Amino acid sequence: MDVLNTMQLVEATIASIQEKRDNSDRSFKALYEKSTKLAGEMGTEIQKHRITKLQKNRSNIQIESVEDYYRTSVFIPFLDFILNELTTRFPKHEMKCVGKLQMPLSSNFEKGYHNEILEGAYLYKDDLPCFSALEGELQIWKYIWKSLPEKKRPKHPAQAYRLADAPPNVRMLLQLLCTLPVTTSTAERSFSALRRLKT
Template sequence: MASGQCPNTIIGIIQTTLGEINSWATGCGLSLNRRKTELMLSTTKYKLSLPLSRELQKVNLDLVQAMDLAKDLREEVKKIREKKDAFSAIYEASKKIAENLDIEIKHKRIARRQKNRANPEVQSTEDYFRATAFNPFLDFYIMDLGEGFTKHENILEGFSALFKHDLNEIDKVADKFIKTVEFYQEFLTTKPHAVLVELKVWKRYLIRKGDIKPGNSLDALDHCPEEKFPNINALLRILATLPVSTFTAERTFSSLKRIKTILRNPTKEDRLNGLTTLAIHHDIPITADEVIDELSKKSRKLDFLL
């Protein structure tokens, strides 16, 4: 499957799926219009992350490049969030899909008092889904990009000096580079200001070799001999091995599969969350006193006998 055809292919699959769901629901006398509308809107919204998703799948992508891409996407999503007419195009595209599937787009009943679901005071169906689906999605997406990529910006921003090709540009980010060197000082052999000088010498070395301009850490390592520039080589190796993303969610599901066996199927949510947390964060030590203190917070008919 070509990557450029992915969105259209996904929409085609969803249209076919929604058609089957619609036939099944009609036969059972059910109405799923609102859920299907939210699914169609979500399909269009997730196209925003397609460019970043493609880049994250590249083999030679390092953390600095990923952080820059995430920052650009975050700023673009912020602009979309601020535009009042940005949702109109998405809504019209969803309406066309709904017409092809014979689905009526309508929103939930607006009540005077409602605590269990979204209940915005709106005048149209488009405004309802903008307030309950589109804007919350963008707010969460902006927050998630910030937490996932840009929270280590102060430390990682210094790595950008490794890819500055002008010595004057290196001087502009020298303070950030020194902070990064100080953070990884235990892996280096000289002091931060000496590493900065080594960086400038390495840049002159690249210019003398034919004005080489590496675009990522792996390319830079090929042109940074360790015997001549040991500290710059160490920083490039650190940058190349820093993970761009993690599989925490996948590991969580794997742990849950091992914990919730057939015998533990009746386990309630609180107990299951506790067992899963213990299994995932097994490296955190827990003493018997901490367990007793936690159990003692709840009143019990029987006293603890130690």
């Protein structure tokens, strides 16, 4: 999966969670009913935590209804946390800039949008062979793009990257699109597993 597909999925995920957050009464009601049914099958019932007049270390919301208590103290804060993490991990401005790099593969590329592509490419100007030549190369790429039959036009950066006649800066942008990581991960360090091995 590339960054552009991820961007669309992240936006859809944020919109879906935000809808649940905006309609928390309705979305939590179904969840609470399932939880109540499950608790009944296990021979117990859902109870709210003890509430005190003054509490600093945990949630102490003064609500009588058990359903409202868990909706206010657990459900809504959880959704807010997830939304905050997603927007922090995938900043909208940076994602839009990366999205503009896909424009040379768009069917509307013939109509222009060069300034928007340049704005997106500015983030990676140090990685390009010659950023100042990019505007001229986009004009060349436009004519290369127009010369290709519509069925043969590449839909994915990896397909476009294989075109031998792509100008160097455009080719580098396509390479960046192919290789930008969606997430990062690191291998577990050996000393962190050593205790388990000894045990």
